[in-house]
Amino acid sequence: xxxxxxxxxxxxxxxxxxxxxxxxxxxxxxxxxxxxxxxxxxxxxxxxxxxxxxxxxxxxxxxxxxxxxxxxxxxxxxxxxxxxxxxxxxxxxxxxxxxxxxxxxxxxxxxxxxxxxxxxxxxxxxxxxxxxxxxxxxxxxxxxxxxxxxxxxxxxxxxxxxxxxxxxxxxxxx
Amino acid sequence: xxxxxxxxxxxxxxxxxxxxxxxxxxxxxxxxxxxxxxxxxxxxxxxxxxxxxxxxxxxxxxxxxxxxxxxxxxxxxxxxxxxxxxxxxxxxxxxxxxxxxxxxxxxxxxxxxxxxxxxxxxxxxxxxxxxxxxxxxxxxxxxxxxxxxxxxxxxxxxxxxxxxxxxxxxxxxxxxxxxxxxxxxxxxxxxxxxxxxxxxxxxxxxxxxxxxxxxxxxxxxxxxxxxxxxxxxxxxxxxxxxxxxxxxxxxxxxxxxxxxxxxxxxxxxxxxxxxxxxxxxxxxxxxxxxxxxxxxxxxxxxxxxxxxxxxxxxxxxxxxxxxxxxxxxxxxxxxxxxxxxxxxxxxxx
Numbered sequence: 001x002x003x004x005x006x007x008x009x010x011x012x013x014x015x016x017x018x019x020x021x022x023x024x025x026x027x028x029x030x031x032x033x034x035x036x037x038x039x040x041x042x043x044x045x046x047x048x049x050x051x052x053x054x055x056x057x058x059x060x061x062x063x064x065x066x067x068x069x070x071x072x073x074x075x076x077x078x079x080x081x082x083x084x085x086x087x088x089x090x091x092x093x094x095x096x097x098x099x100x101x102x103x104x105x106x107x108x109x110x111x112x113x114x115x116x117x118x119x120x121x122x123x124x125x126x127x128x129x130x131x132x133x134x135x136x137x138x139x140x141x142x143x144x145x146x147x148x149x150x151x152x153x154x155x156x157x158x159x160x161x162x163x164x165x166x167x168x169x170x171x172x173x174x
Numbered sequence: 175x176x177x178x179x180x181x182x183x184x185x186x187x188x189x190x191x192x193x194x195x196x197x198x199x200x201x202x203x204x205x206x207x208x209x210x211x212x213x214x215x216x217x218x219x220x221x222x223x224x225x226x227x228x229x230x231x232x233x234x235x236x237x238x239x240x241x242x243x244x245x246x247x248x249x250x251x252x253x254x255x256x257x258x259x260x261x262x263x264x265x266x267x268x269x270x271x272x273x274x275x276x277x278x279x280x281x282x283x284x285x286x287x288x289x290x291x292x293x294x295x296x297x298x299x300x301x302x303x304x305x306x307x308x309x310x311x312x313x314x315x316x317x318x319x320x321x322x323x324x325x326x327x328x329x330x331x332x333x334x335x336x337x338x339x340x341x342x343x344x345x346x347x348x349x350x351x352x353x354x355x356x357x358x359x360x361x362x363x364x365x366x367x368x369x370x371x372x373x374x375x376x377x378x379x380x381x382x383x384x385x386x387x388x389x390x391x392x393x394x395x396x397x398x399x400x401x402x403x404x405x406x407x408x409x410x411x412x413x414x415x416x417x418x419x420x421x422x423x424x425x426x427x428x429x430x431x432x433x434x435x436x437x438x439x440x441x442x443x444x445x446x447x448x449x450x451x452x453x454x455x456x457x458x459x460x461x462x463x464x465x466x467x468x469x470x471x472x473x474x475x476x477x478x479x480x481x482x483x484x485x486x487x488x489x490x491x492x493x494x495x496x497x498x499x500x501x502x503x504x505x506x507x508x509x510x511x512x513x514x515x516x517x518x519x520x521x522x523x
Contacts, residue, residue, distance in 0.1 A: 032251075032254070032313075032316060033254075036254075036309075036313075039309070055293060055294060055295045056294075056295055056298070058295075059295045059298035059299055059302050060298070062302040062303075062305070062306065063298060063301050063302040063305055066302075066305070066306060067301070067302060067305025067306060067308070067338075068305065068335060068338075071305070071308055071309070071312070071331050071335060072335075074309075074312055074316075074331070075312075075328065075331055075332070078312070078315075078316055078324065078327070078328060079328070135294070136294065136295075136355055137353075
């Protein structure tokens, strides 16, 4: 593989997009802009999924996360009319230290895992050079055979969450 | 020629063709058609002064939007106010990429398929883009710092999410018989046989319920009357675009019409056989041109339907809109899915 290719440029651009906006999401003070930064991050991630020859995952990333879930986030923020994040009253020293420790531990774990992962031998293309004809039927077959139980349990959990939310809001109105 | 370069040139040529037709020919004439149709339905002439039959009215309209002063209110969120029209406009311009607008064309010793990008996620791409477009409306409402605009933005997001569900499930049933999410495969399947021996195998016949749900939901998705609640002028001034003027307003205007064209093209593709016509099997260059013409005619018919409905029906109330989406269309679309699954299982379609 040549050192300089179109794929590399796109990869660099998409990862930079994802990283910068992930950082912005945490730093920015206005909740609406935080949500928007998260959407931009999802765009970066979905471009990375396309580079890995998984357009289905990329489309779901946009359709489900950016298109449905984050719209609800935005909806709630607008209904509550949150313009500016409330300033912290106390600086919570315990939580800050704990948060830093957990972040460092997770970062170390990820870095270690990346370093120990086997390096693909040179000359082997990093993505499937043969275009996948249709990954969707394969995915569907897996979901409804090997992972059927996990799939059904997950949908049951989602159903329970929805019913629970409905019950809570109903009780408050009565 | 270098194969990468050839692919790039082919893509660029197709994009240029699609945008030239949509932005250069269909969009201006659509503005003219809408205003003339409104006149016809309301028993008045409509715009008939600029050019023959008023055909250049759209040019005058667009020029006017360019020339007007761009008024930005004082307390808006400047960044979001600036990008909101773009967030709406860009997805509506890119939806056309996956819609097959003709069969194949044989030029310079090679066959080219008449679709910009034949991706295997097909309709998911369209849905993903249309769900991004919602942000344009919501942010326009929020950034304007105006109660009416905010209400309009909130309404639009609630409406679009609700109807996307029913629309999505109706569309899933389309892919069951075709066996692929590719829109080219969906059209090929519909061109491949007959339904019950005498009807074309268009999805609108076995899935009449899904077709109606998809068409009605498309009205809600494109914010057209009778579902134009986000900009209901009697209650909300002009909804999310109340504070926008000049060409910023023009971008909203353009995006709405582009969405209308895209929705019409999707209906023609998913339910009415796309570029195919039963009994018509022309080959060569003539066949390619005729297939494009057939597709254009079907899309045009739906555009006509959109305009006709707009000037005929009154607006729904917001609670009526929501209960129609959740209590009627969602269960019906699920039933349609089960029914279509049964038809496929028993080999009827």
